[in-house]
Amino acid sequence: MLTVWEAMKMRRSIRKFAPDDVPEDMVNQMLEAARLAPSASNRQPWRFLVVRDREIRKQLSHICLGQQFIEEAPVVIVCFGDFERYSDTARKKRRQESVDSGVTNTASGRFADPEFIAYVYSLPVPPREQLVTPVVANTYIAIEHLVLMAMALGLSTCWVGAFEDPAEINRLFGLVDTLLPVAVIPVGYAAGEIPPPRPRLPLEEILVKPQMHAAGKEK
Ligand SMILES: Cc1cc2nc3c(=O)[nH]c(=O)nc-3n(C[C@H](O)[C@H](O)[C@H](O)COP(=O)(O)O)c2cc1C
Structure with missing residues (x-):
C-alpha cells in the first residue's frame, strides 16, 4: 500500500475507467478510512451508499450532468451529509x-x-440553512480520506460535485431529505495513460501575509 504522502502525490482525477471490478475488501477499506475521519464535535455527519448496478450508475451519470465516466466506473460511492447528526436527540446521545x-x-x-x-x-439547534456548511465541510473530510485510501490501494477516483439537482439522487434511492448528497465518487482502475499532475498554485501564492503593519502605518 502507498504511504499517505505517495497517495497524495499520485492521486489524479481519473475520468476513464477499465471495466475490471473492484474487490469488496478494497471498498470496505475505503469506507473504513472515511469512518476514521475527524469531525467537529465528533458529529460524523457522513453517510455512504455503494452502487455497483450498471443501470443505477447510468442514472447517476445522467443526474450528474451526463458525466459518462460515472456509468463506466464499476463502483460508485454516493456520499451524503446527514442533518440528523445535528438534531437535539443526536447531540444528547453524543454527549x-x-x-x-x-x-x-x-x-x-x-x-x-x-x-x-x-x-x-442548551443552545437551540440552528436552522437547516446554517447547517449546510458544517454538514458539507465535515463530510468532505471523510470523502478525501476515502479517495486517498483508494489511491493507496492502486484505485482511481474522481470527485463529482456537479449534479442537476441533489434531490434527484434522494428520489433515485428513495431517501429522506435529511440526507444531502454532497459528492459522487466513481471508483475503479484507470484506463489508458495516467494524466500528468494538474497545475497547482505555488506556495508563495497560498501563503497569506499579515497586513497589520501596513494597517498600522495608515493611521
Ligand atoms: C468538490 C469537488 C467537486 C468536483 N466535481 C467534479 C465534477 O463534477 N466533474 C469532474 O470531472 N471533476 C470534478 N472535480 C475534480 C476537479 O476538477 C479536480 O480535482 C481538479 O481539476 C484538480 O485535478 P486533480 O484532481 O487531477 O488534481 C471535483 C473536485 C472537487 C474537490
Whole structure:
C-alpha cells in the first residue's frame, strides 16, 4: 500500500475507467478510512451508499450532468451529509458517548469547563440553512480520506460535485431529505495513460501575509 504522502502525490482525477471490478475488501477499506475521519464535535455527519448496478450508475451519470465516466466506473460511492447528526436527540446521545468513552476527560480550555459545556448544549439547534456548511465541510473530510485510501490501494477516483439537482439522487434511492448528497465518487482502475499532475498554485501564492503593519502605518 502507498504511504499517505505517495497517495497524495499520485492521486489524479481519473475520468476513464477499465471495466475490471473492484474487490469488496478494497471498498470496505475505503469506507473504513472515511469512518476514521475527524469531525467537529465528533458529529460524523457522513453517510455512504455503494452502487455497483450498471443501470443505477447510468442514472447517476445522467443526474450528474451526463458525466459518462460515472456509468463506466464499476463502483460508485454516493456520499451524503446527514442533518440528523445535528438534531437535539443526536447531540444528547453524543454527549453521553463522550462521557462514557472518557473523551470529555481529554477536553481542553473552555471545553473542559462543565458550565461552558452545559451552556453550549442548551443552545437551540440552528436552522437547516446554517447547517449546510458544517454538514458539507465535515463530510468532505471523510470523502478525501476515502479517495486517498483508494489511491493507496492502486484505485482511481474522481470527485463529482456537479449534479442537476441533489434531490434527484434522494428520489433515485428513495431517501429522506435529511440526507444531502454532497459528492459522487466513481471508483475503479484507470484506463489508458495516467494524466500528468494538474497545475497547482505555488506556495508563495497560498501563503497569506499579515497586513497589520501596513494597517498600522495608515493611521
Ligand atoms: C468538490 C469537488 C467537486 C468536483 N466535481 C467534479 C465534477 O463534477 N466533474 C469532474 O470531472 N471533476 C470534478 N472535480 C475534480 C476537479 O476538477 C479536480 O480535482 C481538479 O481539476 C484538480 O485535478 P486533480 O484532481 O487531477 O488534481 C471535483 C473536485 C472537487 C474537490
